[in-house]
Amino acid sequence: MAVFDVKHVGSLSPAVPREGAGPSPCSACEIRSLTICAPLNDIEQTQMAAIVSTVELQSGNPLFDEGEPADHVFNVTAGTVKVYKLLPDGRRQVTGFLFAGDFLGLANQETYAYSAEAVTLCNLCRFPRRKLENLMERFPRVEQRLLNIASNELAAAQDQMLLLGRKTAREKIASFLILLARRARQRGVNDNPVFVPMSRTDIGDFLGLTTETVSRTFTQLKKSNLIRLLPDSKVELSGREDLEEIAGGF
Amino acid sequence: MAVFDVKHVGSLSPAVPREGAGPSPCSACEIRSLTICAPLNDIEQTQMAAIVSTVELQSGNPLFDEGEPADHVFNVTAGTVKVYKLLPDGRRQVTGFLFAGDFLGLANQETYAYSAEAVTLCNLCRFPRRKLENLMERFPRVEQRLLNIASNELAAAQDQMLLLGRKTAREKIASFLILLARRARQRGVNDNPVFVPMSRTDIGDFLGLTTETVSRTFTQLKKSNLIRLLPDSKVELSGREDLEEIAGGF
DNA sequence: CGAACGTTTGACTATGATCAACCAATGTGG
DNA sequence: CCACATTGGTTGATCATAGTCAAACGTTCG
Numbered sequence: 001m002a003v004f005d006v007k008h009v010g011s012l013s014p015a016v017p018r019e020g021a022g023p024s025p026c027s028a029c030e031i032r033s034l035t036i037c038a039p040l041n042d043i044e045q046t047q048m049a050a051i052v053s054t055v056e057l058q059s060g061n062p063l064f065d066e067g068e069p070a071d072h073v074f075n076v077t078a079g080t081v082k083v084y085k086l087l088p089d090g091r092r093q094v095t096g097f098l099f100a101g102d103f104l105g106l107a108n109q110e111t112y113a114y115s116a117e118a119v120t121l122c123n124l125c126r127f128p129r130r131k132l133e134n135l136m137e138r139f140p141r142v143e144q145r146l147l148n149i150a151s152n153e154l155a156a157a158q159d160q161m162l163l164l165g166r167k168t169a170r171e172k173i174a175s176f177l178i179l180l181a182r183r184a185r186q187r188g189v190n191d192n193p194v195f196v197p198m199s200r201t202d203i204g205d206f207l208g209l210t211t212e213t214v215s216r217t218f219t220q221l222k223k224s225n226l227i228r229l230l231p232d233s234k235v236e237l238s239g240r241e242d243l244e245e246i247a248g249g250f
Numbered sequence: 251m252a253v254f255d256v257k258h259v260g261s262l263s264p265a266v267p268r269e270g271a272g273p274s275p276c277s278a279c280e281i282r283s284l285t286i287c288a289p290l291n292d293i294e295q296t297q298m299a300a301i302v303s304t305v306e307l308q309s310g311n312p313l314f315d316e317g318e319p320a321d322h323v324f325n326v327t328a329g330t331v332k333v334y335k336l337l338p339d340g341r342r343q344v345t346g347f348l349f350a351g352d353f354l355g356l357a358n359q360e361t362y363a364y365s366a367e368a369v370t371l372c373n374l375c376r377f378p379r380r381k382l383e384n385l386m387e388r389f390p391r392v393e394q395r396l397l398n399i400a401s402n403e404l405a406a407a408q409d410q411m412l413l414l415g416r417k418t419a420r421e422k423i424a425s426f427l428i429l430l431a432r433r434a435r436q437r438g439v440n441d442n443p444v445f446v447p448m449s450r451t452d453i454g455d456f457l458g459l460t461t462e463t464v465s466r467t468f469t470q471l472k473k474s475n476l477i478r479l480l481p482d483s484k485v486e487l488s489g490r491e492d493l494e495e496i497a498g499g500f
Numbered sequence: 501c502g503a504a505c506g507t508t509t510g511a512c513t514a515t516g517a518t519c520a521a522c523c524a525a526t527g528t529g530g
Numbered sequence: 531c532c533a534c535a536t537t538g539g540t541t542g543a544t545c546a547t548a549g550t551c552a553a554a555c556g557t558t559c560g
Contacts, residue, residue, distance in 0.1 A: 087417075089499060095408045143390070147393060151358045157404065161335075164411055165458030212507095216508080249337035450538075461539080465540055
């Protein structure tokens with residue numbers, strides 16, 4: 001029993017023109033510039049559409065688990081996904097939150113090296129790994145794009161190591177809020193108040209803190225008039241300048 | 251005044267055959283299978299040699315600093331390099347140690363996002379970023395190789411996040427020793443006793459600990475008969491099985 | 501209405517940091 | 531050649547940040 005629904009977007013065989021009368025969802029894709037499909041022209045896009053399927057994932061449901069065969073890669077088109085690793089005794093490290101446009105599933109192992117789970121209701125494009133690799137042979141620009149994405153992720157990972165290894169709880173929370181705001185801005189979403197869809201536990205597992213410390217630090221920042229907690233998981237960054245300074249470790 | 255010496259390996263212009271009578275150092279390269287040059291055939295290798303120069307770097311000297319224009323990428327051929335990021339007040343996070351075969355300098359920014367410095371006497375191959383990019387257009391296998399390397403680094407970064415965010419000092423030190431041993435093994439070097447060329451400060455900055463805690467944890471492991479500290483910066487992993495368990499968080 | 505869950509707050513604790521002294525090895529200059 | 535300084539490492543005493551354990555509160559959902 002699958003925990004998510006899958007729909008095929010294009011025809012399965014490149015020889016057959018795409019089925020139905022309407023255009024493939026890809027041509028209407030509003031976030032293409034953010035995805036791995038960004039460098040494709042119309043013809044190439046059609047070939048991409050032929051191997052892609054869309055996935056809808058309810059909040060809290062797994063996309064895949066660490067150790068599973070890594071048969072697919074994904075592009076988030078809506079919602080928020082978290083990726084994490086576990087220790088045998090249950091300690092968890094969230095290594096990233098993914099939003100619309102973000103790519104997911106890069107690995108050269110046969111199996112996923114981490115688990116992925118929906119934080120909110122999500123939509124994703126799903127590519128069979130093998131078929132995408134074949135396509136990349138023909139479209140080197142997609143491979144370049146992927147290398148570009150990987151480089152960015154690597155830089156983000158290094159920032160996160162600095163945060164985890166050397167920042168205080170206050171600096172971690174400030175950095176986190178600034179990060180969410182920046183990422184919202186990148187995809188053209190309102191960045192103040194910023195939408196914070198994940199739980200205190202998830203935030204703690206991302207920042208190397210406990211939920212209690214996350215909660216305490218939020219109230220502390222609130223009392224300093226640097227943030228305001230609004231309804232619907234929104235946080236107003238009242239003292240954005242100061243938050244940036246705290247986040248930067250000044 | 252440069253802190254490192256540079257020698258050109260091949261001719262500067264691809265039109266002119268490589269200078270001198272002897273073969274380029276690349277054809278004698280003992281660690282090619284570990285580097286970005288691995289997928290090159292002889293002809294391609296010659297073109298690569300034309301843009302490469304070699305760098306020797308004394309222990310403690312910088313290769314580049316965060317914020318500098320990222321004009322070159324590097325491949326370590328001998329010795330150990332550390333890469334790190336700093337906070338304004340001097341707090342440091344070492345994000346990685348690099349050994350023979352390791353690639354260095356990936357970034358899509360105009361500037362380096364981190365600093366790199368020699369831990370021991372080092373040799374490196376230096377590639378002008380722009381010229382390598384041009385070469386990659388012609389040799390897509392090098393780009394694939396680079397994507398492969400980036401994927402591996404990303405997986406390693408996620409492991410390190412788990413370590414920094416969720417492991418105890420004891421688990422961090424055990425993980426570190428196991429990591430050094432595994433990496434030594436990968437490049438065909440004796441992995442027990444393992445060579446630990448970096449200082450306690452560097453280890454602490456890599457693991458998110460202070461030098462004192464690193465030192466105390468070493469003595470603690472020593473008293474548990476899991477390791478022995480040998481001369482010449484060697485550490486014997488006496489209880490390797492147990493160390494693996496501790497490192498894994500059991 | 502009650503159960504379950506996520507969040508907040510409080511009291512106390514523990515892990516690792518800080519501050520400080522000491523030791524061993526290495527290098528320098530008289 | 532030896533006194534001395536410097537550096538890296540170890541150990542000790544104390545402290546502070548964040549973790550643990552616990553309780554209460556508010557929301558949401560059967």
